[in-house]
Amino acid sequence: MHCDGLTVGQASARLGVTVRALHHWDEIGLARPSLRTAAGYRLYTTGDLERLHRVVVYRELGLGLDRIGALLDATTTDVAGTLRAQRAHVAARIDRLRRLSAGLDRMIEAQERGPLLSAEEQAAVFGPGWDPDWPSEARRRYGGTTQWQQYAEGAAARGPEEWQAVTEAMAGFERDLGEAMDAGVVPGGPEADRLVDRHREVFAPYFPLTRQMQVCLGRRFETDPGFAAHYDGIRPGLAAWFRRLIDAGARAHGIDPDTATWE
The missing domain is CATH 1.10.1660.10 (Multidrug-efflux Transporter Regulator; Chain: A; Domain 2)
Known part of the structure; x- marks a missing residue:
């Protein structure tokens, strides 16, 4: 042995x-x-x-x-040549990992506080009526939800210019919504349905919005004092009218607005 x-x-x-x-x-x-x-x-x-x-x-x-x-x-x-080539490969990988680490830092920060903008940038992008404490309050209320995670992941990738584009798209939609109400657009009609679909599109940068979720949001637009004040500030009665548009569009797709849930 x-x-x-x-x-x-x-x-x-x-x-x-x-x-x-x-x-x-x-x-x-x-x-x-x-x-x-x-x-x-x-x-x-x-x-x-x-x-x-x-x-x-x-x-x-x-x-x-x-x-x-x-x-x-x-x-x-050529051992030295092989190792030099591998060193270049490792250096490139380290650079990728550093970028990944920086991206993870941004995602962690966004999960904890929402938009990665200074108070001054938030005021410039979202307007003087924006409350910089809102993201913290939203995280406290919704931080455990899939929607907050989706919102934070998007926020991690956006700077002031990207947020400005999101804000302008929503503002343009709300302006057209008020004009549609003035023009007598009827809930359930083709123009109303296009507005309802467009609302989900401009809202998507925050998180994907299903029709059932949109119905639930429509309820809040009318009943929540903050949301109601926002929409009624665009046009008196706009919050309730917008909810009727959303409900009519939901019914056309087989959804009962009275029993719709956040899913």
């Missing part, structure tokens, strides 16, 4: 790799144990462990097993 060498389990513990990986490297001829015990168990010598250590190092550098085998065995292989 040979005493010079380590078993697969001992080599695994020494190198910090799995026994399964050692067996695989043995099977493909990348790093094989040189000795056997009388019972047929393979043992790794000091030289075997040195080769295994190089495999582990090259693998951690991101090289594939085929490339590693070539580096270990081929006398003509």
